[in-house]
Structure formats: C-alpha cells, structure tokens
Amino acid sequence: MPTxxxxxxEGVNVDLYIPRKCHATNSLIASFDYSSIQIAVAxxxxxxxxxxxxKTFCIAxxxxxxxxxxxxxxxxxxxxxxxxxxxxxxQSDKKKKKLQVKAAAPKAAAKGGKAAPAKGGGKPxxxxxxxxxxxxxxxxKKAVAAKGRPATAATAKTGAAKAAAPAKPxxxxxxxxxxxxxxxxx
Numbered sequence: 001m002p003t004x005x006x007x008x009x010e011g012v013n014v015d016l017y018i019p020r021k022c023h024a025t026n027s028l029i030a031s032f033d034y035s036s037i038q039i040a041v042a043x044x045x046x047x048x049x050x051x052x053x054x055k056t057f058c059i060a061x062x063x064x065x066x067x068x069x070x071x072x073x074x075x076x077x078x079x080x081x082x083x084x085x086x087x088x089x090x091q092s093d094k095k096k097k098k099l100q101v102k103a104a105a106p107k108a109a110a111k112g113g114k115a116a117p118a119k120g121g122g123k124p125x126x127x128x129x130x131x132x133x134x135x136x137x138x139x140x141k142k143a144v145a146a147k148g149r150p151a152t153a154a155t156a157k158t159g160a161a162k163a164a165a166p167a168k169p170x171x172x173x174x175x176x177x178x179x180x181x182x183x184x185x186x
Contacts, residue, residue, distance in 0.1 A: 022060035024072035035061030039073065041082055055080050 005015035020029040020038065029036045040054040057076050059069045077083045 020058045022063065023057045023076055024059060024063055024068075027060060029058060029060050033061045035064055037064065037069070041077060043082065055082060 003013075005013045005018045008014050017031065019031070020036070021027065022029055022036070036059060038056060038058045040056045042050050043053045043055060045051050055077075057073060059072060063069050063072055074083070078085050
C-alpha cells in the first residue's frame with residue numbers, strides 16, 4: 001500500500017492535513033466541502049459473509065448535489081469487482097410476439113396481403129377540421145353562455161350549477177360614516 005503524506009525519519013506521518021480525492025472525478029475534495037462523503041463498502045466471501053476487508057470510496061459534494069453519486073458509486077463498485085454489471089432484462093414473451101408481428105407485416109404487404117401500417121404505429125390519421133373550426137369542438141351552432149361568450153366545457157358545467165343556484169341580491173352601496181370627533185378635554 002502506498003504511503004500518503006510526508007514521513008519523518010522514524011516513518012511517522014508529519015502532515016497536519018491530507019486532502020482526499022474524489023474517486024469518481026479524481027479531483028481534490030476541499031476541507032470545507034461538508035457535503036462530500038466517504039463510504040466503506042464491505043467485501044464478502046462467496047457465501048455472503050463479511051471477510052473483514054472493505055473498499056473505501058470518496059465522493060465529492062458537487063457530484064451529490066448533481067444527483068450523480070449513485071451512478072458513480074455503482075460504476076466504482078463494478079470496476080472494483082464488488083458488484084456484477086447487469087445487462088438488460090431479457091425480453092418478455094409479449095414483446096417478442098409484437099416484434100415478430102411487426103417484422104411479418106412488411107412481408108405480407110409484399111405478397112399482396114394487408115397493407116403495411118404507417119410509421120405512427122398503424123393508427124389511422126385523424127381527419128383535419130374545416131377551416132376556421134376549432135379542434136375538439138363539435139361543428140354547428142355554438143352554445144352561448146352567460147354574457148354572450150361561446151360556452152366551453154368548463155362554463156357549460158358551471159353554468160348549469162349557477163342556473164340552479166338562487167340569485168343573490170345586488171350589493172347595495174353603503175354610505176361613508178362620518179368620522180367621530182375627538183373627545184373634548186374637560
């Protein structure tokens with residue numbers, strides 16, 4: 001194991017402060033970086049029992065604030081041989097069947113069978129509204145809500161509720177009260 005710091009003639013470390021390095025970015029971790037961490041990951045034998053050794057990883061605070069520390073620790077653990085890299089999940093039977101059907105569709109179209117689906121996943125194209133018509137609104141007479149504006153879905157719902165509610169009396173204008181005169185001293 002290499003020694004870190006300055007050693008005197010007796011082999012004792014004489015440095016007052018030895019800065020740490022981030023294992024993921026290989027940059028120095030400042031002494032005032034209070035969000036940096038140092039994790040000791042235990043090594044285990046094939047039976048899953050702790051063998052008394054551990055691997056230490058230092059992660060800088062800016063990696064943690066950027067939400068990259070999990071990925072960095074996983075990458076470092078894979079390179080240290082602590083965990084195995086996981087290749088993707090095997091495809092499920094449903095996905096395999098869908099891929100087979102999509103691959104068979106162009107062949108059937110070439111033989112004169114069904115037409116191949118469009119790039120959009122085989123969905124039919126929606127009819128375009130006429131010029132001046134709004135998308136998603138029925139053609140014909142426009143429903144008129146209160147105050148002469150066209151009704152929307154929101155005003156149609158609230159308009160029915162307002163019609164059922166009793167009308168409130170109009171607010172009356174209150175007269176300003178005269179200021180009371182200050183109390184006279186006797």
